[in-house]
Amino acid sequence: MKVPHIAHDGSEAAEGPDLAGERRATYSRLFWRFVWLTILCSLVPLLLVGWGINLHYSQFARERMLNFLQTQVEDHRKDIERFLSEQTSKLQLIARTHELEQLIKPGSLQTVFELFNQDIRTLTDLGVIAENGYHLAYVGAYDLWARNYSREFWFDQAMQKGIYVSDMFMGFRKEPHFIIAVTHSKGDRKWILRATINTEAFRSLVENVRIGRTGQVYLLNAEGVFQTSARVSGAIMEKSSYPMESYHEGLRTRTLDGLRDAQGRERPRQIACQAWLQDPRWLLVVKQDYDEAFADVNHANTWTLVFLHLSAASILVVTVFITRHMITSIKRRDAEADRLNQQLLQTGKLASIGELSAGVAHEINNPLAIILTERQLLLDAARQTPITDPEFQEQFSDSMNQIDLQVQRCKRITQNLLRFSRRTKSMIEKVDLNGFIQEVVDLMEREARTSGIKFFSEPDLALPPVSSDPSQLQQVFLNLITNAIDAHDGKPYGSIRISTRADAERQMATVKVADAGAGIKPEHLSRIFDPFFTTKAVGKGTGLGLSICFSIVKRLGGSLTVQSEVGKGTEFTIQLPYTPPKELQDSLSTKRSPKPAA
Amino acid sequence: MPGFRVLLVDDETIFTKNISKLLKNRGYEITAVNSGDAAIRELEQNPVDVIVLDLKMPGMDGIATLKEIIKLGLFAETLILTGHGSIDSALEAMKLGAYDYLTKPCEIDELVAKIESAWGKKKEAN
Numbered sequence: 001m002k003v004p005h006i007a008h009d010g011s012e013a014a015e016g017p018d019l020a021g022e023r024r025a026t027y028s029r030l031f032w033r034f035v036w037l038t039i040l041c042s043l044v045p046l047l048l049v050g051w052g053i054n055l056h057y058s059q060f061a062r063e064r065m066l067n068f069l070q071t072q073v074e075d076h077r078k079d080i081e082r083f084l085s086e087q088t089s090k091l092q093l094i095a096r097t098h099e100l101e102q103l104i105k106p107g108s109l110q111t112v113f114e115l116f117n118q119d120i121r122t123l124t125d126l127g128v129i130a131e132n133g134y135h136l137a138y139v140g141a142y143d144l145w146a147r148n149y150s151r152e153f154w155f156d157q158a159m160q161k162g163i164y165v166s167d168m169f170m171g172f173r174k175e176p177h178f179i180i181a182v183t184h185s186k187g188d189r190k191w192i193l194r195a196t197i198n199t200e201a202f203r204s205l206v207e208n209v210r211i212g213r214t215g216q217v218y219l220l221n222a223e224g225v226f227q228t229s230a231r232v233s234g235a236i237m238e239k240s241s242y243p244m245e246s247y248h249e250g251l252r253t254r255t256l257d258g259l260r261d262a263q264g265r266e267r268p269r270q271i272a273c274q275a276w277l278q279d280p281r282w283l284l285v286v287k288q289d290y291d292e293a294f295a296d297v298n299h300a301n302t303w304t305l306v307f308l309h310l311s312a313a314s315i316l317v318v319t320v321f322i323t324r325h326m327i328t329s330i331k332r333r334d335a336e337a338d339r340l341n342q343q344l345l346q347t348g349k350l351a352s353i354g355e356l357s358a359g360v361a362h363e364i365n366n367p368l369a370i371i372l373t374e375r376q377l378l379l380d381a382a383r384q385t386p387i388t389d390p391e392f393q394e395q396f397s398d399s400m401n402q403i404d405l406q407v408q409r410c411k412r413i414t415q416n417l418l419r420f421s422r423r424t425k426s427m428i429e430k431v432d433l434n435g436f437i438q439e440v441v442d443l444m445e446r447e448a449r450t451s452g453i454k455f456f457s458e459p460d461l462a463l464p465p466v467s468s469d470p471s472q473l474q475q476v477f478l479n480l481i482t483n484a485i486d487a488h489d490g491k492p493y494g495s496i497r498i499s500t501r502a503d504a505e506r507q508m509a510t511v512k513v514a515d516a517g518a519g520i521k522p523e524h525l526s527r528i529f530d531p532f533f534t535t536k537a538v539g540k541g542t543g544l545g546l547s548i549c550f551s552i553v554k555r556l557g558g559s560l561t562v563q564s565e566v567g568k569g570t571e572f573t574i575q576l577p578y579t580p581p582k583e584l585q586d587s588l589s590t591k592r593s594p595k596p597a598a
Numbered sequence: 599m600p601g602f603r604v605l606l607v608d609d610e611t612i613f614t615k616n617i618s619k620l621l622k623n624r625g626y627e628i629t630a631v632n633s634g635d636a637a638i639r640e641l642e643q644n645p646v647d648v649i650v651l652d653l654k655m656p657g658m659d660g661i662a663t664l665k666e667i668i669k670l671g672l673f674a675e676t677l678i679l680t681g682h683g684s685i686d687s688a689l690e691a692m693k694l695g696a697y698d699y700l701t702k703p704c705e706i707d708e709l710v711a712k713i714e715s716a717w718g719k720k721k722e723a724n
Contacts, residue, residue, distance in 0.1 A: 362654065365681035366610055369703035373616035376706045380623045411703055 023334075027327055034323040042319070043312050050308035054301060061297040066273075069211070069293075070251050073273040073286045076209050076217070080284065081277055083205055087122065087197065088163055088180050095184035095193045103128050103193075104137040113139040116195070124177060124196040129155075131190045140196070142173045149194075158183050158192050165280045167221045168199075168237055176236045178202075178227070178280075199236070203228045206284075214289035219282045220244070227282055234262040242272075242285060251275045255290065357531075361414035368407050368414070375403045428580055431470050433500055433509055434459035440477040441498060448485050452492050458499035466509050467579045472552045476560075479545040480513045480572050487517025487570060507578040508558075514571035520564040528562065557581040602647035602717050606630040607637040607663065608679065609655040617650075620706050626713070634658030638666050646674050648716045650709070651696075653680040653687050661687065664694055673723065675716035679704075 094103075094112055103109055113126045125140020133150025149155045152171070158164040158181035166178045181194045206228045207217050219227035224244040229236045241260045245252070252274050259267040269290040276283055291298065379400060387393040441455050448455070481496065488494035494516050501510040520528060520535075527533045529550040534543030546560075553560040557577045564570035579585075604626050608614045614630035621628045629646070631637045635658055637649070649667065653660035664676060678691045678699035688699035697716045700709060 362681050365702045366613065369681065370610065370613050370616065372703045372705065373613060373620060376620050377616055380620065407703060 027331060030330070031323055031327050034326065035319055038319040038323065039316065042315050046312060046315065047308065050304070050311075054304045054308070057304070058297055058301055061300070062294060065293060065297070066253055066271075069271070069273045069286065069288075070253065072209055072211065073251055073275050073284065076206075076286070077275040077277060077284050079208075080206060080219075081279075083202075084165060084180070084277075084279070087195065088165065088182065090116065091180055091182040091193050091195055092163070095182050100128070100136070100184075100186065100189065100191055109137040109139045120201060121198050122201055124198050126196075127194045129192045129194055131159075136191065144172055147172045154179060154181055155192070157181075158194070159190065167225070167280060167282075168227045170237070175199075203236075209286065211286060212288050212292045214292045216285075216287045218285055219277075220285060222247075222281050222283075230262075232261045232267070233259070233287070238262065244283070245274075247276050247281060249276075256287075364410060364414050368410050371403065372407055375400055375407075428467050428585060429470055430465040431468050431473065432465045433463055433511065433576075434461070436470065436473065437477060437498055437500065437511065440474060440481065444478070444481045444485065448496075451485065451488060451494070453485055453488055453494040453496060456495060456497045458497065460500045460502050462504075463500050463502040463509055464578065466576060467585075468556055468576060469552075469580075472556065473576075476549045476552050476574065477511075477513070479549050480574075483545060484513055484515035484517065484570075487515045487519075489518070491517070509576045509578065511574040511576065512571055513574075514569060516569040519566040519568055520562070520570055521566055525562065525564060529560070555584065557584065602627070602720075603644070604628040604648045604650060604713060605637060605640060605646040605674075606650045607632075607634065607655075607660075608650075608652040609633060610652075617706075617709070621710070621713075624706075624710060634660070634663035634666070637663055638670070641667060641670060641672060641674075645672055647720050648713050649674050649676045650679055650713070651676055651691075653678060653691065661691055661694070664691055664696060668695055673720065675720045677709075677712050677716055 098108075098112075103112070109126060109128060113123060116123050116126065125138065125142060125144070127138040127140070127144070128136040129149055130136050133148040133152075133155060135145050135147070138145055153169075154164055154166045157166075162183045164179075164181045164183075166181070168176045168178045170176060177196050177199050179194055179196050181192050183190060183192050185191075206219055209217050211217070214232075216230045216232060217228075218230040218233065218240075220240050220242060221227055222244075224240045224242060226234050226236050226238050226240055230240075233242070234240055243256070254272045254274065256270045256272055259270060261267055267289075270287050271290050271293045272285055272287040274283055274285050378396075382396060387396055437459070438457060441457060445455050481498075484496045496516075497512070497514045499512045499514075501512075503510060524533075524535060529546050530543075531547040532543040533547075550560050553574055553576070557580045559575045561573045561575075562570060563573070604621060606614050606617055606621075606628060608617075608630070609632050611632055614632060618628050618630045629640060629644070631640050634655055637651070638658075641649075651660050651663060655663075658666070660678065660680075664678075667674070667676065675697040676691070676695070678688045678696045679702060680688050680699060681702040688696075688701075692699065697719055698712055700712055
């Protein structure tokens with residue numbers, strides 16, 4: 001059963017649809033404003049700091065990685081140069097310390113060759129070549145004895161410069177190799193000591209630095225031709241796709257996009273560190289896929305960002321959750337404030353009407369007193385001089401009775417008005433509500449007996465005595481029970497249920513007075529606490545009873561609410577604090593001794 | 599005949615006139631005045647046994663009049679008559695020494711009963 005609930009609490013049901021909609025919009029705006037503000041104040045700094053630290057760390061890590069790479073390249077360049085310089089020096093030493101005749105003596109060059117290759121097979125072959133380009137002596141696996149080198153590119157260079165280290169070339173042996181040629185002259189004779197460096201040994205030396213899974217180390221000549229094979233980029237003597245730069249001192253680090261491997265496939269972005277060798281002018285290139293080089297940094301970056309965004313997301317969720325909770329609290333507070341405002345309004349209305357009523361009542365009482373005395377004078381006069389006309393006598397008697405009746409009616413109205421406005425000296429005493437209510441019920445039950453109405457009491461025995469004003473409470477219960485009896489008007493039977501309930505947590509007692517009467521129409525519900533509002537027949541009610549109840553309960557620090565359904569009945573609920581408000585206590589003398597009932 | 603004097607003090611002249619008539623009809627000796635000052639003047643000259651005193655009057659009100667009466671040291675019982683319905687002032691008057699109170703409008707029989715009762719008290723006191 002859906003019971004409309006009007007509780008003077010300013011609840012939404014009592015508001016118009018426009019007002020409710022506007023409120024919802026306000027709460028929604030407030031919600032989003034809080035959310036955005038919290039995000040602005042928490043997420044933005046978090047993200048700024050997070051991204052800042054991440055950026056800083058990335059740069060730091062990249063610089064460290066590049067420094068490491070550059071150190072490796074620099075060390076390696078020095079190793080290669082040292083190797084070539086050692087080989088050249090050895091050849092020069094041999095050329096200077098050996099007479100040509102001694103060198104070309106059978107077996108002599110062989111001894112030198114073997115000494116060269118004693119530890120590592122550094123040389124592939126070794127030859128002494130005369131000015132005319134023919135071998136004077138040769139040690140090696142190739143059939144080169146009859147070859148004439150005078151027209152070879154390196155021959156002239158060696159003759160002119162004295163020392164010459166060639167690029168890789170195919171030569172007569174038709175396989176990639178490079179040579180170191182040292183020219184020595186004695187008197188008018190000039191000869192060249194030429195050594196072919198073991199390509200594999202040299203390649204091992206060059207590649208003797210391991211950089212990751214995708215790392216490559218190779219040498220290019222000034223034209224960009226591979227001087228050692230690269231693992232992926234290309235084979236020895238092939239033209240490289242590496243973008244060549246002119247000679248520069250020191251190291252240079254480059255990021256390369258769009259390079260192709262030997263098969264022409266495009267390579268992913270790469271990081272390369274390059275350094276030119278002094279002699280020969282070869283470019284040492286150490287390359288690695290960019291992603292692999294910075295894998296650790298990228299990994300760390302990814303996780304940092306993941307954590308950062310997870311934190312941001314959790315803040316977002318918590319923000320929404322907290323804001324929603326906050327808005328709910330605000331809504332509750334607003335509803336409470338509305339309710340209090342409504343009660344304040346009602347109390348104010350009652351107070352001002354009370355002031356007015358007191359004045360009106362007093363002004364009416366005096367004329368009423370005069371009317372009564374006038375009536376009494378007429379009655380006295382009629383007694384002294386009896387009326388002889390029976391018809392007039394009857395009329396006179398009726399009129400006198402009616403005057404008395406109407407004066408009594410007016411008196412009742414003014415007394416109600418005065419009671420409504422009364423600021424009587426109340427007493428705060430300990431009241432056992434269960435016993436107190438039972439006494440009121442006993443009193444009323446006698447009056448209601450003839451109307452067939454039964455009373456049911458459901459006392460909560462756990463209810464402790466409350467500190468309140470028994471005389472005012474008596475008035476409240478009398479009014480409510482009188483109303484409950486009146487609500488059965490026209491019904492041959494009925495019931496009134498009075499229950500009490502203790503709420504120890506809130507320190508409140510709840511008293512419900514429920515009838516099975518006619519109920520109150522929804523349009524009347526919101527007005528029933530207004531003074532002078534009544535649905536009773538003219539002359540039967542002043543419309544002040546519930547207003548008085550409302551103001552009394554309010555004054556005692558409690559609340560009075562109503563639920564009703566037409567045809568089913570009405571239930572009044574009184575919430576009364578165990579102890580009255582401090583201001584009431586201060587304004588009243590408090591009697592300590594318990595008193596069970598009035 | 600009751601044989602005692604009653605003074606009625608009320609600013610409503612018609613009311614005092616009517617009550618006077620009614621009480622006279624019932625054999626009481628009654629004097630009516632319409633203000634506190636007049637009451638004091640009357641009492642100074644002609645002491646009474648029972649005073650019926652309205653609380654709300656222009657000028658000297660019922661409480662002030664009562665205080666003055668007490669000052670005069672008259673042995674008269676005072677009945678308070680109030681149109682205000684509020685019993686607060688009536689109770690205050692009783693604390694000062696008034697015998698009882700009545701609220702307007704009241705039946706003449708009720709007033710007569712109270713006056714008799716007050717006279718009874720006065721007689722007891724004497």
